[in-house]
Amino acid sequence: MQSSPSQPLAGRIALVTGASTGIGRVTARQLALQGAHVYLACRSEARTRPVIDEIQRLTGRAAAEWLELDLADSRSIRACASRFLDSGQPLHLLVNNAGLAGARGLTRDGFEMAFGVNHLGHFLLTDLLLERLKASAPARVVTVASRAHRRAPAIDWNAVRRPTRSLTGVREYAVSKLANVLFSAELARRLDGSGVSTYALHPGVVDTEVWRAVPGPLRPLLKLRGLLTPEEGARTTLHCALHAPASESGLYYARSAVTAPTDRACDFRLAAELWRRSAEWVADIGQYR
Ligand SMILES: NC(=O)c1ccc[n+]([C@@H]2O[C@H](COP(=O)([O-])OP(=O)(O)OC[C@H]3O[C@@H](n4cnc5c(N)ncnc54)[C@H](OP(=O)(O)O)[C@@H]3O)[C@@H](O)[C@H]2O)c1
Numbered sequence: 001m002q003s004s005p006s007q008p009l010a011g012r013i014a015l016v017t018g019a020s021t022g023i024g025r026v027t028a029r030q031l032a033l034q035g036a037h038v039y040l041a042c043r044s045e046a047r048t049r050p051v052i053d054e055i056q057r058l059t060g061r062a063a064a065e066w067l068e069l070d071l072a073d074s075r076s077i078r079a080c081a082s083r084f085l086d087s088g089q090p091l092h093l094l095v096n097n098a099g100l101a102g103a104r105g106l107t108r109d110g111f112e113m114a115f116g117v118n119h120l121g122h123f124l125l126t127d128l129l130l131e132r133l134k135a136s137a138p139a140r141v142v143t144v145a146s147r148a149h150r151r152a153p154a155i156d157w158n159a160v161r162r163p164t165r166s167l168t169g170v171r172e173y174a175v176s177k178l179a180n181v182l183f184s185a186e187l188a189r190r191l192d193g194s195g196v197s198t199y200a201l202h203p204g205v206v207d208t209e210v211w212r213a214v215p216g217p218l219r220p221l222l223k224l225r226g227l228l229t230p231e232e233g234a235r236t237t238l239h240c241a242l243h244a245p246a247s248e249s250g251l252y253y254a255r256s257a258v259t260a261p262t263d264r265a266c267d268f269r270l271a272a273e274l275w276r277r278s279a280e281w282v283a284d285i286g287q288y289r
Contacts, residue, residue, distance in 0.1 A: 007035030008242070013089050013136075015039040015129070017069060017122065018098025020047040022208030023144065026234035027095055029055055031241065032063040036093070041069035041080055041125075071098055071121030072107040074285045081128035090136035091129055093241055096122040096143040096180075101173040102213035104164035109285045114172040115160040119179035123278045126187065130196075137195025141187060142240045145180035147202040147254065150262050152178035155270070157277065168215065179274055181252055181261050186271035188250025197249035199240035204255070206233030 004010065009031060019028040019040035028038045032055045042048040048066045055064040067083060070076040084091070099118045107116030126141060133139045151174035159165070164172050184200035191198065207227040239256035252261040264270065 004035075010035035012036045012092040013039070014093040014095065014241075015041055015067070015084065015091060016095040016097055017041045017071065017125070020044060020051060022210060022230050023203050023206060023233045023237060024095070024097040025051050026230045027097060027237050027241075028064060029058065030234060030238055031093070032059050034242070036063070037089075038064045039067045039084060040064055041067040042098075043068070043070045043076075069098075069125070070108075071117045071125070072109075072113065074109050074121075074124060074282065077121055077124050078128065078286075081125060084129065085132060091132045092136050092139045094126060094129060094133060094139075094141045095237060095241065096126065096141065097237065098122075099144065099146075099176075099210065100213060101148075101210050102169040102215075104169055104213075106163050109281075110161065111281070112160045112162060112172055113164055114169060114176040115179065118173070118176035119183060120278055120281060122180070123183060124282045127279075127282065133196050134191075134194050138246065139196045140241060141184070141196065141198045142237055143180050143184045143198070143200045144203060144237060145184070145200040145252070146173075146177040148174045149177040149181050149265055150174075152264070154264065155179065155274065169213065178262075178265055181265040182267075182271040182274050183278075184252070185250045185266070185268070186275045189268070189271075190275075191249070195246075197244075197246040199244055199249070199251065199253060200261075201236045201240055201253040202259070203233040203236050204228040206230060208233065 014031045014036045016024050016028045018024040020042040028040050032038045040048050045066050052064045067080050069080040103113045105113050111120055155175055181200045184198045188198040205227055236253050236256050251258045
């Protein structure tokens with residue numbers, strides 16, 4: 001199908017993780033309204049079905065479908081990637097949006113919950129889809145990070161393999177979001193010249209379900225400033241997906257503009273080490289599960 005000014009994404013295929021609610025839901029809807037066919041990679045079909053129905057109603061076509069994905073379980077991630085790859089479809093846009101804050105414990109693969117879901121799960125998913133992205137170039141990988149990465153002074157390689165320690169999970173969330181920014185930058189370096197560009201972003205402080213697992217009395221402390229609506233919160237993701245120049249690959253965005261992350265998030269040696277360790281971890285998990 002030819003793209004047109006009102007349907008710039010006609011004929012394009014997108015995959016959005018965590019599209020059952022919040023920022024991901026709006027992102028998936030807007031991409032479909034602009035003509036894309038969108039895979040909603042989510043853990044619950046029951047929670048995703050209303051989004052698919054809404055997209056069908058708004059676009060008048062079967063523009064969205066559910067792909068089962070639990071980012072806390074590498075088996076589910078591998079199955080999700082296989083199902084997508086088996087469809088034979090190209091992949092023009094991967095939006096690594098899913099995320100949690102305040103959930104405590106370990107993933108099925110034995111990683112701290114926030115790090116495992118927010119970073120390592122997306123690392124594995126992206127890796128499994130990478131050849132298809134390259135074959136579909138020009139393509140993009142957009143990773144929804146957070147300005148919370150500013151609270152992470154470093155990555156403790158032992159702590160990411162232990163259950164969540166802090167009461168609120170906010171400290172571990174910050175580390176996972178630092179990992180998101182480092183991952184996106186390292187991915188850009190590795191994809192240089194491939195036609196696949198990458199973007200990490202802070203969506204703003206958005207009124208979504210993201211804090212649902214933080215103990216109730218502490219939640220107001222995390223939401224002191226004015227909250228954006230999910231529609232406003234999806235704007236920077238959509239900017240990166242649609243408008244950010246390929247020459248800005250690897251950079252970090254807030255309010256739809258390139259923004260400086262912390263010095264730590266710009267540390268290319270740390271980014272390379274995170275990549276190396278993540279690749280080893282997912283290879284190990286692949287052997288034992
Ligand atoms: N809201 C904010 O103020 C804010 C600020 C900075 C960054 N962010 C980031 O924005 C992104 C979207 O968050 P949101 O605010 O829209 O939160 P949300 O409303 O809680 O949505 C999060 C999405 O992630 C999914 N998810 C959680 N754990 C998952 C898992 N193990 N496997 C697969 N999917 C999983 C959820 O699925 P279920 O429906 O199954 O639970 C949901 O679809 C996150 O990466 C978050 O860190 C948000």
